[in-house]
Structures are given as C-alpha cells and as structure tokens.
Amino acid sequence: MNAEALLKSHGLRKTAGRLAVLALFAKREKALSHSELQEGVTENVDRVTLYRILESFEQNGILHKVPDDQVSVKYALCDHDHEVGEAHSDNHAHFKCRVCGDTICLDDSEIPTMQVPEGYSVEGSLLLISGLCSKCA
Amino acid sequence: MNAEALLKSHGLRKTAGRLAVLALFAKREKALSHSELQEGVTENVDRVTLYRILESFEQNGILHKVPDDQVSVKYALCDHDHEVGEAHSDNHAHFKCRVCGDTICLDDSEIPTMQVPEGYSVEGSLLLISGLCSKCA
C-alpha cells in the first residue's frame, strides 16, 4: 500500500508533510523520534505540525509510540544494597495506575528473558505494567 | 538503617536536602517523581540541587529510577491494520541499542503476563530491552 492510498484509506488529506514522514519511515526501517523525523524529513515541516502529523497517524493506527529508556521520571528506594556506581539493574517490573498515577515496584517479579534477533545482546530490560490499582478499581 | 547512617555508609555528607528527601520516601511508600519530591519535601531545596541529590542517591544504590509511561519519544510504523481511535496496544517488546540508539520492534514477541497485587487490574504493559545490536556488537 503506497503512501497516498494509505492516507486516503484513513480519510486523511494528502499533504507534503505527511508524505515526507511516510517516505522517511519507508527509507529508515526503524523507530524514529520526533527530532529524527524533523531532521530527516525533506520537506520543511513546522515542529508543531510534525507533532500533529504523528498524532493523526497514531490515532489512525498508522504508527504507534515506542517506549524509550532514559526516561525515568520516578524514583523508588532500593530494597536491598547495591554496589556504588554501575547501574544496578533492579530487574523487576513496575506497575503504574492509570487513575492515581501511583507507581509501585513489583519487587518479587522478575522480567522474563526475551528472544532478540541474531547478533543482538541483552544488557537490561524495563517492564512497565499499567492498569488500575486496588484503590482506584 | 536510619537516614543519617545510610548517608554515612555511602560517604555522603549529611545535608538538610538529603535528609528531607529520605524522610519523604519513608513517609510515602511509593515511587516519586522529581516534581512530587520538590513539592513534598519540607526543606526549601533548589530544583537543580534536588536533581543532584537524586543523582547521588542513584549512583550509590540508595534509589533507582522507575520507568514511567506516556514517555514515548519514538514512533514506529504499525505492521498491521488498526482500528481508528483507542490505543491499539501493540503488545510486543522493543529493543533499543545502547550505542547507536536504534530502536526496533520485536514484532513476534509477546509481553508475558505478570502477576500483580490483589485487587489490581492490568490494562497494558511496556517492555523495553536494551543492549547492543548486531551492528554495534
């Protein structure tokens, strides 16, 4: 399905910005950040417009957001001692309530090992479960 | 282990800001964001200083970062059709290379179901694996 038809099938108008975004996704075959798109796109697209293009694509299921690490806006006390220095991975999952926003450690959990492509190596993982806590249920 | 001893055991000096941060973590028993700490802490701590307190605590294994959702800095093309509207969860894991930063979808993967506390309900989950890609290995 080419870019034009894709837009039409979702009732989205054909604009230079949208075509440029789709073209870039077609060329680079990986997840792209807003800034990567901003730089990589041939057209001069306004920064805000680009956000809105991505928003419209997401609402129409053309693309989806991908979590990025180094994002951590929250902190929790470690429940055991750690070596000073290197990132003590704390290999457990976390739960965040959609309503109250509280985030707790699932200390007893263990993030399962996942299969990665040939030649890739795993150093860490991050599992965030979202839903309702007992208070907000 | 009380707050003073904790600081001393890591060679961190005892300051009003650090004690206030530890006190708040002791009172609220959950993960806290920088802004939550900023507001909740009794002492008047400079915003930058608070960042540095958290940094020092993290380096010493006193606390650890917790991933937060609504973070999505990247976007990927959906590999199948989605309904317009509600968050098509795309229940697969993602891999991000530590060196080149490339993020790919592990489309074939499925995020395992995790056990959550009594009364909690799961709506979605987010699994980000980090490591080295074959190009950067």
Next chain:
DNA sequence: TTTGATTTTGCAACATTGTTGCGTTTTTGT
C-alpha cells in the same frame, strides 16, 4: 576549636520536548 580541603548548594542560563490558541492556507468534494 580553628582551619582548610572537599563536597554540596543556589542561581542563572540554556536546551529539549511537548502543548495550546489562533489566524491563514491548503485540500477536497460539489
């Protein structure tokens, strides 16, 4: 208890990311 090296702080300045409002332009079907 004074001193002095070291750590920590506060402040200013800046960068990045994301959002909202609004007037203008572009797209598309008629």
Next chain:
DNA sequence: ACAAAAACGCAACAATGTTGCAAAATCAAA
C-alpha cells in the same frame, strides 16, 4: 470555481533536565 473542513505556521507557554560557576556548608585533621 466555490465553500467547508482540515491542516498548517507561528507565537507563546510549560515542563523537564543540564551545565558552569561562585558561595556556602560539611567534615576531618591539626
């Protein structure tokens, strides 16, 4: 060609995080 709807560009703002530097506080040794 026309008009309604959609999309855009721009300005302004907010939140989050970073860096440099001078002043202040801490701590241990004298």
